[in-house]
Amino acid sequence: MPGYLYAILAVSLWGLNFVLLKLLVGVLPPHAMNTLRTLVAALGFGLLFFRGPRVRIPWRDALRILLYGLIGNGIFQWLLMEGVLRTPAGIAAVANATNPVWLALLGYLFLRERLAPLGYVGIGLAAFGVILLGGGGGGGEVGLGVFLLVLASLAWAVYSLSARTVGARYPLLVWVSLGYVAGMAPYWLLNLPAVLALPFGQLPAWVWLGTATSGLFANVVAYLAWMRAVQLLGPSRAGVWQNLAPVIGALGGYLFLGERLSAPAFLGGALVLLGVTLTQRARVRGGAGS
Secondary structure, X not given: OOHHHHHHXXXXXXXXXXXXXXXXXXXXXXXXXXXXXXXXHHHHHHHHHHHXXXXXXXXXXXXXXXXXXXXXXXXXHHHHHHHHHHOOHHHHHHHHHHHHHHHHHHHHHHOOOOOOHHHHHHHHHHHHHHHHHHHOOXXXXXXXXXXXHHHHHHHHHHHHHOOOOHHHHOOHHXXXXXXXXXXXXXXXXXXXXXXXXXXXXHOOHHHHHHHHHHHHHHHHHHHHXXXXXHHHHHHHHHHHHHHHHHHHHHHHHHHHXXXXXXXXXXXXXXXXXXXXXXXXXXXXXXXXXX
16 A cells, blocks of 8 residues: 555544544543553554564664653653543644644754755744644633643654654564553553543443544554554655644534634644644655655
8 A cells, every 4th residue: 555545544543533532531531541442452453463473672672662652652642631631622633733843853853854944934833823722722721732732742753753763673563562562551550540440331332332443443553554654655754644634633523523613723723734734845845864
């Protein structure tokens, strides 16, 4: 499959996942629900891992995979849920779309990917858009949620770079599975009491189905598709397709949750997407590592 199809599949699933998460956190405590769905994802990764090739990983690379996994999985998931809890699905999807801007900056710092002057304009527009998005989304709680989602996007960008560094030395499924399980372990242990306190017998069937669907499709299928896209296209060209996720998330929030964006939030979202697009265009044209 071409790299761009992997990217489209991943970001489409992520965009719709924001809508599903908003529905689920209306019924379950957010981190308890997230623990369940990520455990479902871990089961999926485990089944795929044991069917895959066996490789030997030196301890230095194992530590790198663990560190990247902790940042891009455990820390990312905590920030994501705290942000989703505080923001509408459309705003959450847009705030989380700042990932390409972080990828551009990190690629410039660590992969020697050059950024054309237009890219700095894009970064500035995206930053201003995030401010408007937080301020126009409904108060200080939404602003905090936007900030946490931007931090989550930074954590994911750091993890995405691992696809071009330590990840390039091993089969995709091997290092992604190990990084996921190892990185999520502290999060699971922290939230185990909340999971055990859930009224399992009183939960409707759609909650179980939604939790499993979110875990398998957003955390396994989309996850593997995205990392494959980064490997095939590079962080620059893969990141371009992330602009599709907030559009899908906002549309899903409108259709399924009845969400409406205020004028400042709508303008902020538009500036974020414009800034991301300019940054990506500058990076793709001037990037040495893409």
